[in-house]
Structure formats: C-alpha cells, structure tokens
Amino acid sequence: MNEQLIQTITKLVVEKLKSNEVSQPSAGTADVQIKLHSKQATGALTELPPPENPNGKVTFHQTTSAKPEKKSAVHPQPAEKTISKQEEFIEELKKKTPSRIGVGRAGSRPKTNTWLQFRLDHAAAVDAVYGEVPDKILHQLDLFQVQTRVKDKEEYIRRPDLGRKLSDEAKELIKKRCAFSPSVQIVTSNGLSAKAIEENLEDVYLSLVQSLGNLGIETGTPFYVDKGRVALMDEIGDVLQPDVVVMLIGERPGLVSAESLSAYLCYQPRIGTIEADRMVVSNIHKGGIPPVEAGAYLGTLIQKILKYEASGVSLVKKEG
Amino acid sequence: MAGFQPKKEAIISAGIDIGTSTTKIIISRFSLMNVAGSTHVPRIEIVDKEILYKSPIFRTPLQDATTIDIKGVELIIRSQYEDAGIQSSDIETGAVIITGETATKQNAREIVHYLSREVGDFLVAAAGPDLEGIIAAKGSGTYDYALKTGRVTANIDIGGGTANIAVYKRDKLLGTCTMHVGGRLIEFKDSTVMSISPPIEQLLKQENKSLRLGDTNRHPDIKFIADFMADSITRVLAKEVKAEDEVLLLGHKPNWNEPVEAIMFSGGISECMYEQEITRPSDISYNDIGKQLAASLQSNRRLTEWDWIEPEETVRATVLGAGTQTTEISGATIQVAPDELPVKNVPVYKYSFHGHLEKGLAALGQSIKEAINIYDSFQEGQNFVLYLADLPYVGFKDIQKLARAILQVMELRHDPEQPILLVMQMDYAKVLGQTLLAMNARQSVICIDQINVDHGDYMDIGRALQSEVVPVIVKTLTFHSS
Structure with a gap:
C-alpha cells in the first residue's frame, strides 16, 4: 500500500478522534499537551473520561474450582478528593517528560489514540531516515555537496563503515574548493535524519558563523556530505588539516522527535582519532535546545577547544 | 568514568534580617554544578547549600521609635563576620531584608543601600510584605513540605510587628496576606503598658475596650487583644474575613483560591511555641504581648481544624530564607x-x-x-x-x-x-x-x-x-x- 496514503488516513483518524473529543465536555483533561512529538501529530490528543456506565464492562471470573470469595464489604474507597489529587500528580509528572506516561490502557493494550499516535511518530521517524535534504537549503547557505562511499540508503544503513569514508571525487573536490588548514572546518550531513537538517541547519549554522565571527575565529569553506557518519570527520581532518571540525549531523530519529540535530566537535581529528576525543552537543531542535541558541553556544565551546587544544575527555582533564 | 568528579564552584551568601524586634545573620555556602548531561548545553544549578554560621539573635538597634540605628546594625554585622571568620569581600550574593514594622522606619531604604556598600558587595533585597512571607515560607520548611506532600500549606510568620502568611501548594505560590499581628504591638515596662501601636489603638476603639498606657500588664483587654488576633488569623486562613478584621489587615485580603490543609508557624512567636533555640536569645524578656499571643494561638479551638506542622526553623526562618533562597542562577x-x-x-x-x-x-x-x-x-x-x-x-x-x-x-x-x-x-x-x-x-x-x-x-x-x-x-x- 502507498505509504503516503496510510499516513494521510492515520492523520484523518487522529483528527477525527480529536474533534469528537472537543465537542465532548471532558473535564480536566483538556490541556494535556504533547509538545515534543513530531510535527505531523498536530496539537494535543485528549483522553475521554470513562463513561459512567460502560456498556462493555469487563468482569473477572474465577476459573479455578475454588469457591469464589464472597464479595467483601471492603471497597477501595478513594474519596473524590484523592482521585483528583492523583490525577493532578500525574499531570505534574507528565509535564516533566515527553515520554508517553499516564496514557491509560484498554485491557492489556494501549488505547487507540495512544497507539495511533505511536504509529504516527514511528512513521515520522522512518520518513526522516529515508527523506532527502532539499537542495534549496544547501543553496541558500552556499554549501556544495559531496558523497561518501555509500551508494544508496540501504547500503548506508547496512554499512556504517562506508559512511565514514569520502568518495574519491569528494576528496578531490574538497581539496580543490576548500581553504586548507583553517581554524574551524564546518561540515554538515543528513546522517540519519534529513528532516533535522531541513528544520534546523539554517538557524544553527548562521548563529554559529556569527558567534565565531564575534570571537574572531577564522572558519574554512563549509560543505555538505550526503549520507555521512560522524567519524567521517577524521578523513576530512586528514585532507584539510583544520584545528577543529564541527559536524552538524541529523540524529537517529526517536519517537519524541524525528528532527533532532547533533553537533559533533573534535580537536584535530585525523584518521585513528579515538572516540573519547570527540564531543557532542545533542538534542538540538524545537523542543530541545533551540537551534539559534545552540549555534551561539557552539561558538564559545569551539573557543574553549582552541584554547585548551583538546576536546572530549582530554578537554575535561585539561580544564581540571 | 571512574573517579570523574564534575567540577563544582562555591559561592558565599549572606542573609541579614533586620526585623521589628530582632536582627540575625546567617552565612552559607552554595555549591554550583553543571547538572546537564555531558552531551547537553550546560545547566548550572545550586546543588548544595551549607550553613556556615548562624549568629545569635540580637535585638534590633533603634535610635528612636522611627529610626533604625545604622551604626548599631553595622557593628553587629561586622562582629558577626569576624566570629564567622569571613571577610566582607568573600560575599558574592545574599540579601539584607528589613522586615515587619522596621521596613516602615524612616531610614529603611537608606540602610539597605548603606549596608550593600559597606558590609559586602552583595546583592540586596529589600522585602515588601508579600516577599517577606514567601521568604519565611521557604526558610521555615513550609515550601519543602508543600512540595513533598502536595498539600495546601500556609506558613504564618509572626514576628514583632507583622504576621506574613504565604500559602503554597507544591512549588506554586497560591497567595499571600499580611496582618498587623505581632508581639511588639503592645509593649510593657515594669509590668505596665508602655506602648500600643496605632493599629491596635484602632482595634481597641472599634471593640470599645479601654486599655490605656500605664495600665497593668494583667489587664483583661490584653488577653482580649491576643485572642482577637488569633481569631482574626483563623478567619484569614479560612478566607472568612469580617469587617472587624480589616483593621488588622496590611494591604490586600487573602488571595488564595484553595482551602488551606496544613499550617506552619514561624517567626518569633513560633519560637515561643516550640522553643527550638538551644541558646536562648541573650535578651529573652522582650516584655511584650508575644507570649500571650503564642498562648492564644495554641489554645484557639478553630486553629486545631488544620494540621499543625512543626517548622524546621522558627525565629530564623526569614533570615534563612533570605540567605539561602533569594539567589537564583541564570542560564548558562x-x-x-x-x-x-x-x-x-x-x-x-x-x-x-x-x-x-x-x-x-x-x-x-x-x-x-x-x-x-x-x-x-x-x-x-x-x-x-x-x-x-x-x-x-x-x-x-x-x-x-x-x-x-x-x-x-x-x-x-x-x-x-x-x-x-x-x-x-x-x-x-x-x-x-x-x-x-x-x-x-x-x-x-x-x-x-x-x-x-x-x-x-x-x-x-x-x-x-x-x-x-x-x-x-x-x-x-x-x-x-x-
């Protein structure tokens, strides 16, 4: 079946469910907002309070031969007040996490709303991996594009090692077009989320460039790598010999956000650089660190890396 | 990462509370640490607060009924710095607050500015009645209690001149109210009435009572006044303020919208109830209606409708709040x-x-x-x-x-x-x-x-x-x- 169609239908169903609820006076649950979920899930899903006398009321039967105990008079009697207290408490907890907590259940399964929302977020995550970065963005930011040794998305996922190497043409191209041995080399790549680049790259990049400009730090010629992996910066470091590489790359999408961007930084990455010398600022997206603020922060972080001539664990050690 | 210790930074904070009857100081040390994960933008928070020094409780030096003795206050502060073993230049944050009736003294504003220059280049908060109640609630433990239990909890900080009420539910401030209720509103000398503050004069007139200067301190009107204050607090807590209570209100009426479930008393009057201080204030006989007021509160029937929670700090709640709760840390x-x-x-x-x-x-x-x-x-x-x-x-x-x-x-x-x-x-x-x-x-x-x-x-x-x-x-x- 057509993926697009499935998504459209799912969306329709979710919206339908929602519009039903709006017309229903559902006391107290109206302002549950799921803020961080991917954009497709438009707005808040609300939950129906259980009806007074549910038709399909579930009853439990004793299946063993033991005599069913007489219904004792001891009912759990949570007073009106304690229920609302509990609900309030759950609301408090919900505010503190984007995770799907306190969503209720129907029997042993999630409720339809929750399930559809989950499917939708999962679909968004898959789309982010298989999506492409629009050329317009690269054009606007004046980034030229190179390839890794990966042929297509399937190979990209199966062979991480190939995503860590530049194609021969790419090597030639960056040698030709990029300034040699700059203080800072900015590299961008879609990585596992094209959506992350589409949504956040412009803001992070412009803010980062401004920040470095303010600090008087010279930058090289930035470019974009299609289907790159983080450790690709080692080979780029070998070819261009910069002091610091900062790589803005789409994160593996999750169910909270499919458009989260990470900035990986390393002081003098070269082939053979160990992972402990890399550092990362992650979770850059609308619901996480605002992209513009992240760019501003990265500038001062790079300044620190240059000052201590170290990154990652080495930087922490040197900083003392 | 064995042995990896996140970096900490310490700052010294001073809290100085110049109240209607007493002045006290605390010095504390805050530890700041990055609490965000290593892959995040740093978030610096105060992770630990340690009290380094608590001063004894001094009587607030006054020049006359309307003027605070600046030199006297400075002398107290300097002597306490010395006892605590710190220099005024060590202090990086903190608050001087002038509370209760003292805040209405002529030179209150002058004092905070003078002190902020002279006794440490730190930050100064001159509290108004609402902030005072909030600070006391944080210092007494009401805030922590409300946060932990989720109960609507009122802190009633009663000092010499005012009672500051702040109501919390979890970390949310539901409302405040300030009243002319305090120990020093009627003072005695040699077992006769030496002074009656203006709001109490009004109250006496309103209730047709005859208490005058020079009367004996066992005059029945004194118990009447203390009982009236206790009743009035009860009505404020229940949000049933009557016309006769208005003479005791300072500023707005109670403005919380949920019924109070638990109450905590702090301030000097609370000390009369709980007697937490190990070393008594050097000058314990304040010779005012404080004791009577504490007794009236403790015997008030209606007040027992609420759960009484013992405060962590009585008379020092405000200074503790001023020293440890007023400083915020900006984003990183x-x-x-x-x-x-x-x-x-x-x-x-x-x-x-x-x-x-x-x-x-x-x-x-x-x-x-x-x-x-x-x-x-x-x-x-x-x-x-x-x-x-x-x-x-x-x-x-x-x-x-x-x-x-x-x-x-x-x-x-x-x-x-x-x-x-x-x-x-x-x-x-x-x-x-x-x-x-x-x-x-x-x-x-x-x-x-x-x-x-x-x-x-x-x-x-x-x-x-x-x-x-x-x-x-x-x-x-x-x-x-x-």
Missing part, C-alpha cells in the same frame, strides 16, 4: 559584559509578544516609550530591564529582526549610553546577545535567561561566576508605602 548560555556588573535595583518592564513576532515588534517602540515614562519620569536616566516574554519559536533571521528593533528602541532612553539589560523568558539569551554585538551595539549588553521575573519586579544581577552564570535576586516588591 548568556551574554554579559563583565565590566557592567553588578547591576543593582533596576526595575523590570515586561513586554509580551503574545506569540507573534511581527505584531510584537510593531508595538515594541510604543511600549518602551511607556516604560521610559514610568521608570524614568524625571529623565534622570534610570535604566530598566526589558523582559521579553511569550516569544514564538524563532529562527536566526527573526533574532536579527528582534535585535535590530531592540537597538532602535533603546535609543529612546534619556541616557542611551547605558547598558542594554535584557531578560529572556525562553532560552535565546546568548544568541540575542551575540547578535546585538555583531550589529555593533554601542552600548554594553547584558542578556540573560532562565530567570523568573515579572512586570514591576526589581532585579539585582551579580558578577559573572566562573561557571559563566550570574547570580540574580528578584525582588517582588520594594518598600511598603504605609
């Missing part, structure tokens, strides 16, 4: 011009974008003109903090627009050379600050975020710390006008 991604700090006592002007950048920018100039008219009506160049609230999610180009607009409107000030002071509700302080710098703003820029302020607050911003954050004290109100 900020832009400040180090030479311009500290900035003290600047008013906050809140400008809300209501979620629309363009509309917000269009009306910004007009609002700033208003702000200048309010805060700098004498055209003396009184600066103010512009608090940017309810911004929508913004991209880089939006930030540029915003920066341009800010540069423009800041020129409207009578003294446009002054630093641009900005507080952001959302986490955009660093990028906005950097953008202003990139646009070659001719003024210095101080742009911080992650601080809770509101329209009409006053702010002190301290020097930048090693962790690249600044300590901030927000003052909800300054002096009462009465």
Whole structure:
C-alpha cells in the first residue's frame, strides 16, 4: 500500500478522534499537551473520561474450582478528593517528560489514540531516515555537496563503515574548493535524519558563523556530505588539516522527535582519532535546545577547544 | 568514568534580617554544578547549600521609635563576620531584608543601600510584605513540605510587628496576606503598658475596650487583644474575613483560591511555641504581648481544624530564607559584559509578544516609550530591564529582526549610553546577545535567561561566576508605602 496514503488516513483518524473529543465536555483533561512529538501529530490528543456506565464492562471470573470469595464489604474507597489529587500528580509528572506516561490502557493494550499516535511518530521517524535534504537549503547557505562511499540508503544503513569514508571525487573536490588548514572546518550531513537538517541547519549554522565571527575565529569553506557518519570527520581532518571540525549531523530519529540535530566537535581529528576525543552537543531542535541558541553556544565551546587544544575527555582533564 | 568528579564552584551568601524586634545573620555556602548531561548545553544549578554560621539573635538597634540605628546594625554585622571568620569581600550574593514594622522606619531604604556598600558587595533585597512571607515560607520548611506532600500549606510568620502568611501548594505560590499581628504591638515596662501601636489603638476603639498606657500588664483587654488576633488569623486562613478584621489587615485580603490543609508557624512567636533555640536569645524578656499571643494561638479551638506542622526553623526562618533562597542562577548560555556588573535595583518592564513576532515588534517602540515614562519620569536616566516574554519559536533571521528593533528602541532612553539589560523568558539569551554585538551595539549588553521575573519586579544581577552564570535576586516588591 502507498505509504503516503496510510499516513494521510492515520492523520484523518487522529483528527477525527480529536474533534469528537472537543465537542465532548471532558473535564480536566483538556490541556494535556504533547509538545515534543513530531510535527505531523498536530496539537494535543485528549483522553475521554470513562463513561459512567460502560456498556462493555469487563468482569473477572474465577476459573479455578475454588469457591469464589464472597464479595467483601471492603471497597477501595478513594474519596473524590484523592482521585483528583492523583490525577493532578500525574499531570505534574507528565509535564516533566515527553515520554508517553499516564496514557491509560484498554485491557492489556494501549488505547487507540495512544497507539495511533505511536504509529504516527514511528512513521515520522522512518520518513526522516529515508527523506532527502532539499537542495534549496544547501543553496541558500552556499554549501556544495559531496558523497561518501555509500551508494544508496540501504547500503548506508547496512554499512556504517562506508559512511565514514569520502568518495574519491569528494576528496578531490574538497581539496580543490576548500581553504586548507583553517581554524574551524564546518561540515554538515543528513546522517540519519534529513528532516533535522531541513528544520534546523539554517538557524544553527548562521548563529554559529556569527558567534565565531564575534570571537574572531577564522572558519574554512563549509560543505555538505550526503549520507555521512560522524567519524567521517577524521578523513576530512586528514585532507584539510583544520584545528577543529564541527559536524552538524541529523540524529537517529526517536519517537519524541524525528528532527533532532547533533553537533559533533573534535580537536584535530585525523584518521585513528579515538572516540573519547570527540564531543557532542545533542538534542538540538524545537523542543530541545533551540537551534539559534545552540549555534551561539557552539561558538564559545569551539573557543574553549582552541584554547585548551583538546576536546572530549582530554578537554575535561585539561580544564581540571 | 571512574573517579570523574564534575567540577563544582562555591559561592558565599549572606542573609541579614533586620526585623521589628530582632536582627540575625546567617552565612552559607552554595555549591554550583553543571547538572546537564555531558552531551547537553550546560545547566548550572545550586546543588548544595551549607550553613556556615548562624549568629545569635540580637535585638534590633533603634535610635528612636522611627529610626533604625545604622551604626548599631553595622557593628553587629561586622562582629558577626569576624566570629564567622569571613571577610566582607568573600560575599558574592545574599540579601539584607528589613522586615515587619522596621521596613516602615524612616531610614529603611537608606540602610539597605548603606549596608550593600559597606558590609559586602552583595546583592540586596529589600522585602515588601508579600516577599517577606514567601521568604519565611521557604526558610521555615513550609515550601519543602508543600512540595513533598502536595498539600495546601500556609506558613504564618509572626514576628514583632507583622504576621506574613504565604500559602503554597507544591512549588506554586497560591497567595499571600499580611496582618498587623505581632508581639511588639503592645509593649510593657515594669509590668505596665508602655506602648500600643496605632493599629491596635484602632482595634481597641472599634471593640470599645479601654486599655490605656500605664495600665497593668494583667489587664483583661490584653488577653482580649491576643485572642482577637488569633481569631482574626483563623478567619484569614479560612478566607472568612469580617469587617472587624480589616483593621488588622496590611494591604490586600487573602488571595488564595484553595482551602488551606496544613499550617506552619514561624517567626518569633513560633519560637515561643516550640522553643527550638538551644541558646536562648541573650535578651529573652522582650516584655511584650508575644507570649500571650503564642498562648492564644495554641489554645484557639478553630486553629486545631488544620494540621499543625512543626517548622524546621522558627525565629530564623526569614533570615534563612533570605540567605539561602533569594539567589537564583541564570542560564548558562548568556551574554554579559563583565565590566557592567553588578547591576543593582533596576526595575523590570515586561513586554509580551503574545506569540507573534511581527505584531510584537510593531508595538515594541510604543511600549518602551511607556516604560521610559514610568521608570524614568524625571529623565534622570534610570535604566530598566526589558523582559521579553511569550516569544514564538524563532529562527536566526527573526533574532536579527528582534535585535535590530531592540537597538532602535533603546535609543529612546534619556541616557542611551547605558547598558542594554535584557531578560529572556525562553532560552535565546546568548544568541540575542551575540547578535546585538555583531550589529555593533554601542552600548554594553547584558542578556540573560532562565530567570523568573515579572512586570514591576526589581532585579539585582551579580558578577559573572566562573561557571559563566550570574547570580540574580528578584525582588517582588520594594518598600511598603504605609
């Protein structure tokens, strides 16, 4: 079946469910907002309070031969007040996490709303991996594009090692077009989320460039790598010999956000650089660190890396 | 990462409470640490507060009924610094608060300014009655109790001159109320009535009581007054204020909207109830109705309807709150011009974008003109903090627009050379600050975020710390006008 169609239908169903609820006076649950979920899930899903006398009321039967105990008079009697207290408490907890907590259940399964929302977020995550970065963005930011040794998305996922190497043409191209041995080399790549680049790259990049400009730090010629992996910066470091590489790359999408961007930084990455010398600022997206603020922060972080001539664990050690 | 210890930074904070009857000081040390994960933008928080020194409880030195003895206060503070073994230059934050009736003394304002210059270059909060109640609630343990249990808990801090009530539910302040209820409102000398404060005079008249100066301290009206105060507190807690209670209200009526479930008493009167202090104040016989008031509260029937929670601090609740609870730490991604700090006592002007950048920018100039008219009506160049609230999610180009607009409107000030002071509700302080710098703003820029302020607050911003954050004290109100 057509993926697009499935998504459209799912969306329709979710919206339908929602519009039903709006017309229903559902006391107290109206302002549950799921803020961080991917954009497709438009707005808040609300939950129906259980009806007074549910038709399909579930009853439990004793299946063993033991005599069913007489219904004792001891009912759990949570007073009106304690229920609302509990609900309030759950609301408090919900505010503190984007995770799907306190969503209720129907029997042993999630409720339809929750399930559809989950499917939708999962679909968004898959789309982010298989999506492409629009050329317009690269054009606007004046980034030229190179390839890794990966042929297509399937190979990209199966062979991480190939995503860590530049194609021969790419090597030639960056040698030709990029300034040699700059203080800072900015590299961008879609990585596992094209959506992350589409949504956040412009803001992070412009803010980062401004920040470095303010600090008087010279930058090289930035470019974009299609289907790159983080450790690709080692080979780029070998070819261009910069002091610091900062790589803005789409994160593996999750169910909270499919458009989260990470900035990986390393002081003098070269082939053979160990992972402990890399550092990362992650979770850059609308619901996480605002992209513009992240760019501003990265500038001062790079300044620190240059000052201590170290990154990652080495930087922490040197900083003392 | 065996043996990896996150870096900590310590700052010393002083709290000084100059109350109606007593003055006390505490010195504490805050540990600051980055609590965000290593892959996140740092978030510096106060992770530990350690009390280094608690002073004895001194009687507030007064020159006469309406003037505080500045030299006397300074002497106390200096002697306590010495006993604590610290220099005034060690103190990086903290608050002097002048509470209760003392705040209405003629030279209260003068005193805080004098002290902030002379006894430590720290931040100063001159509390108004609402803030006083809030600070006491945090110092007494009410805030922690409400946070832990979720119960609607009222702290009733009764000192010499005023009772400050603050009601919390979890970390939410539901409301405050201040009353003319305190130990020193009737004073004795040699077992006769030496003074009666004006609100009590009024109350006596209203209730047709005859108590006068010179009467014996066993006059039945004294018990009547104390009982009346206790009843009045009960009615305020229950939000059933009657016409006869209004004489005791200072400012607004109780303004919380949920029924109080538990109560906690702090302040000097609470000390009379719980007697927590190991070493008694050197001068215990204050010779006023304090004891009687404590007894009236303890025997009040209706007060037993609420759960009484014993406070963690009685008479020191306010000073503890002032020393440990008034300092906030800004966000870690900020832009400040180090030479311009500290900035003290600047008013906050809140400008809300209501979620629309363009509309917000269009009306910004007009609002700033208003702000200048309010805060700098004498055209003396009184600066103010512009608090940017309810911004929508913004991209880089939006930030540029915003920066341009800010540069423009800041020129409207009578003294446009002054630093641009900005507080952001959302986490955009660093990028906005950097953008202003990139646009070659001719003024210095101080742009911080992650601080809770509101329209009409006053702010002190301290020097930048090693962790690249600044300590901030927000003052909800300054002096009462009465």
